[in-house]
Amino acid sequence: MKNDPRKHFSALDIIHKILREHIRPGDICIDATAGRGKDTLFLAGLVGESGSVTAFDIQEEAVESTRALLRENGMEGRARAVLDSHANMAAYAEPGTVSAITFNFGWLPGGDHNVFTHPESSIAAINAGLTLLRDSGIMTLIIYYGRETGFAERDALLEFLPTVDSDIYTVVEMPFVNRTNCPPIPIVILKG
Numbered sequence: 001m002k003n004d005p006r007k008h009f010s011a012l013d014i015i016h017k018i019l020r021e022h023i024r025p026g027d028i029c030i031d032a033t034a035g036r037g038k039d040t041l042f043l044a045g046l047v048g049e050s051g052s053v054t055a056f057d058i059q060e061e062a063v064e065s066t067r068a069l070l071r072e073n074g075m076e077g078r079a080r081a082v083l084d085s086h087a088n089m090a091a092y093a094e095p096g097t098v099s100a101i102t103f104n105f106g107w108l109p110g111g112d113h114n115v116f117t118h119p120e121s122s123i124a125a126i127n128a129g130l131t132l133l134r135d136s137g138i139m140t141l142i143i144y145y146g147r148e149t150g151f152a153e154r155d156a157l158l159e160f161l162p163t164v165d166s167d168i169y170t171v172v173e174m175p176f177v178n179r180t181n182c183p184p185i186p187i188v189i190l191k192g
Contacts (some may be wrong), residue, residue, distance in 0.1 A: 037066030
């Protein structure tokens with residue numbers, strides 16, 4: 001009898017475990033792809049009352065979902081959702097001040113699969129985020145791909161990531177090698 005796949009660690013479980021180990025109260029964090037707001041809420045819990053989280057999404061539905069989730073959990077004082085591209089995140093934080101940035105590439109959960117992240121803006125956002133990270137800061141990425149979309153972005157990101165300056169950053173890719181059907185790819189970038 002096979003193990004129940006729902007009991008295996010997901011890419012999100014892995015990324016959240018890593019983020020828990022790096023984020024401290026008072027930190028500044030960015031959720032580059034707000035989606036339904038779950039990562040924004042997770043980060044807001046980690047940064048505490050003295051920290052802050054800025055979440056980005058280009059879809060009004062995602063921003064409203066995130067704002068509602070923050071309100072329901074009393075976190076609107078430490079996190080905000082912004083209707084803007086993650087490629088513009090450098091306009092919202094100073095270089096070298098952000099402790100953690102998280103990305104979930106793909107489409108809005110439960111949303112229109114015809115609206116999804118694109119390689120050009122995603123790579124621009126990663127580059128912007130790298131300048132914002134403080135020393136020992138962390139960036140996490142989960143690449144969701146499959147169906148009609150996502151393969152081009154996956155390929156572009158996996159081609160881009162080896163070009164990140166290895167004198168400053170360490171990039172670790174953690175693919176699921178024994179899962180079928182386009183499993184998400186978790187990636188961690190550490191500065192310093």
